[in-house]
Amino acid sequence: MKAKGTKKQIVEKKNVFFTKTGLDADFVTTLSDHIFMFLLNKGGATVIETYDYVRESGISNVDIKKEEILSLLERLVYLGNAEVSVAKNGNSSLYGSKVFKPVKFMVGRCPLSEVPCYNCPYSSICSPTNVSCNPRNCKAFVDLLKVPDDL
Structure with missing residues (x-):
């Protein structure tokens, strides 16, 4: 039972992809495109490697977390632009065990x-x-x- 007069606390989750008005789709798309190009150039990367790339390259001027990088990589998998596999290096960390690789598209001839x-x-x-x-x-x-x- 709730005590009389208590208010429910609303916890606002901070996320770099959202502004006061909603999802910043342009920001998500731009970051996803840069990450996809990074995967293409490198041939594949873990969340940690991608996180380091985003921080060092200066693509984003906001502080981005590893969880948010993971969600961008999973977005690429969902869209069919990348695939994920488990690394054999024994790293049991969520951010070091998954390797994301770009899907190479074959250009079909018409x-x-x-x-x-x-x-x-x-x-x-x-x-x-x-x-x-x-x-x-x-x-x-x-x-x-x-x-x-x-x-």
């Missing part, structure tokens, strides 16, 4: 960009009914469809 018609200057007049410019007499198109002899 099949349309390989079709010669996509970049052809005559594509606007080319059609099967046009006698002078059609896919049947187009050398680039015929070469594309040609099956190699070694198959």
Whole structure:
């Protein structure tokens, strides 16, 4: 039972990602981008290494905690930009045992960009009914469809 007249204490948690008006999304995105580039350049890092990088590089002019660096790294994992694994160095610390590595994206080729018609200057007049410019007499198109002899 509560005593009469007691007020519930509201504990305000300090976090660098929030301002008086709410989440500072630009700050979070900027820090995440810098951390992702750090992971790409280094090939992977722990929370402690990332924390040291952020402090030494001067990216942020506010004092950032290791917990906040961990949340940014976990955000990168959630977005699919990084993956996490457990280090084999025996460090049982939460901040030293997890290694965050960047996910390397493969740039896919667009099949349309390989079709010669996509970049052809005559594509606007080319059609099967046009006698002078059609896919049947187009050398680039015929070469594309040609099956190699070694198959």
